[in-house]
Amino acid sequence: MKNRIERIFEKEDEDIDAIVILNSTKPHVDLTFYYITGLIQGEFEGSGVIAYPDGKAEIMTSRLEEESAKKADMPVHTISKTDEREEWLNEKLDDLNKIGVNSSELTYSAYKKIRGSTDAEIVDVSDSIAETRNIKDEEEIERLSEACRIASKVAEEMTDFIKPGLKEYQVAAEISYRMKKLGATADAFDTISSSGPNSAEPHYTSGNRVIQEGDFIVLDFGALYKRYRSDITRTYIIGEASDKQRRMYETVLKAQEAALDMIKPGVEGSKIHEVAQEVIDSTEFEGYFTHGLGHSIGLAIHDGSGLSPNVDVVLQPGMVYTVEPGIYIPEFGGVRIEDDIVVTEKGCDILTDANKDLTVLG
């Protein structure tokens, strides 16, 4: 298989001499830097990488990051002052005719530095980068699988931990702790631990609310493992489940199953969203599924693609998406069930295997 760099260049019709990735200060580090270099550890603020059509590349970074950078299988140029960064750009880009940049993760300020260092034509190769990154290779799927395994294990453990009287943030803290003990570097994103009426807000994170009998509790979290991110949601009911709660849960589960059944190469992502939407909209809960069905995951938690009405993508083997229908009833509460899948030759594999039968806790 061609390497990641070659696959990006292959998508470009134009004759591009080099692709320049230039990182700014955190959080504005281009994740493509990690994609191209394969590096796992290091901060790499202000660093960069230049990649060539033959699949080779060179890293520029500060002395402080030199040891980390050397773990990549490519030459490393170290600098000790900021102006040496521009010297490097000048030297590398001066003679080139056409340069590609990743506009979706390059700051405008870094763009201006590139622009100032060469007369070459600058073209935006962000679509080619996004499309290449959206089909994960073997190493990426291994890392994503491990990130999913960690999150799934913790999801199952939490059913013993959650009890009425605990506060939302205590559950969030416990999830993070257990993921780290299983090998996660960090949370993949801010954990959502929302209970009762808070569970009706899809983007609420967690707070001081005390978990009570009759609550839904929505746990939405993931592990960062070797720079790759998982994303799982499980919803539990505390104490005793009302009929309405059961109907909500079963509807979401059916919507998810209908979506999962459809996933295979050649299917449009937006159609999968539609199927889940239809399951929910054919019930009393019509109109309460208020977001897209899923998003791609990888180095970023929203990795550039989605299963939703506004995204134009046809599934191919190696794509990894979340599948997360939900029903949100203001003041009452919400249910979401989310798994991560990888598209295979014939369908999909579910990477998050935590139990999702309706579960009443406490």
Add this chain to the structure above:
Amino acid sequence: MKNRIERIFEKEDEDIDAIVILNSTKPHVDLTFYYITGLIQGEFEGSGVIAYPDGKAEIMTSRLEEESAKKADMPVHTISKTDEREEWLNEKLDDLNKIGVNSSELTYSAYKKIRGSTDAEIVDVSDSIAETRNIKDEEEIERLSEACRIASKVAEEMTDFIKPGLKEYQVAAEISYRMKKLGATADAFDTISSSGPNSAEPHYTSGNRVIQEGDFIVLDFGALYKRYRSDITRTYIIGEASDKQRRMYETVLKAQEAALDMIKPGVEGSKIHEVAQEVIDSTEFEGYFTHGLGHSIGLAIHDGSGLSPNVDVVLQPGMVYTVEPGIYIPEFGGVRIEDDIVVTEKGCDILTDANKDLTVLG
């Protein structure tokens, strides 16, 4: 006191009609969005804010974030499709003559969207934004103080927790857990828990190494609290301290004290670095202090300024910096002591009050 928006405009000589902040996908969200809106919760991918010289502003965000956005004291325009984002930009920017953008946190792709929506001249106001953000107001200092309080308390608690036999990552997980229990939303950055020879790598995070007698252990971590970030480092010795370890520790502490003594309005940031550097370079550890003395903290962990040779800044009341000298001896180990300070009218207040006497554990 003028509001944050007015203070940014005041720094610009030019007659700017509006400043546009446009967020991309995570992690490429401009932290200035939070600075201007004051919002604490919400994801705000793809959202934006337009600010005017009179101190008013308007938010544009997706329906999903509407409830979160309404917590800001300004109008909220919601969109449900991506093309409505461009319509909003067109409508708001069409008649203007001069627009400011924050090049250091705006992606090149978002810049192109702004560029395409108006014939106005676009100027880079990132320096004015950075200078304004570098002087924290009362609310910001309160949040930073609380973030520092959480980190300091956990630093002191860890002296009871750390024992030979524990692995580095177990210590990192415990730190994160305890900070969350004290009210942190998340780690301010990936915790460094480095032991033995690993402590000689300033940017190592944590791994599987077992903590042993004779080790240095460097703990460098911080709390995210209401979007503000603290950053503390404490170094402990395990079992028994050798003479060389004691000399290293005392030298770093002296360098930090010399730096702290100098901090007051009117002093150049680079001079403070120099003083710490001179303390270290006048000992047997000459040449082993290999990074800048400190960086500003705030919404970002490296918030745009620094106390280091390459940064041109004169201290003013309200600036908040880390002060973190270190000595790193390859193969042997490293010592770093870091506190966060706010510049006051006459000197500085130290926001991280954890004990820093040489401490031997286990």
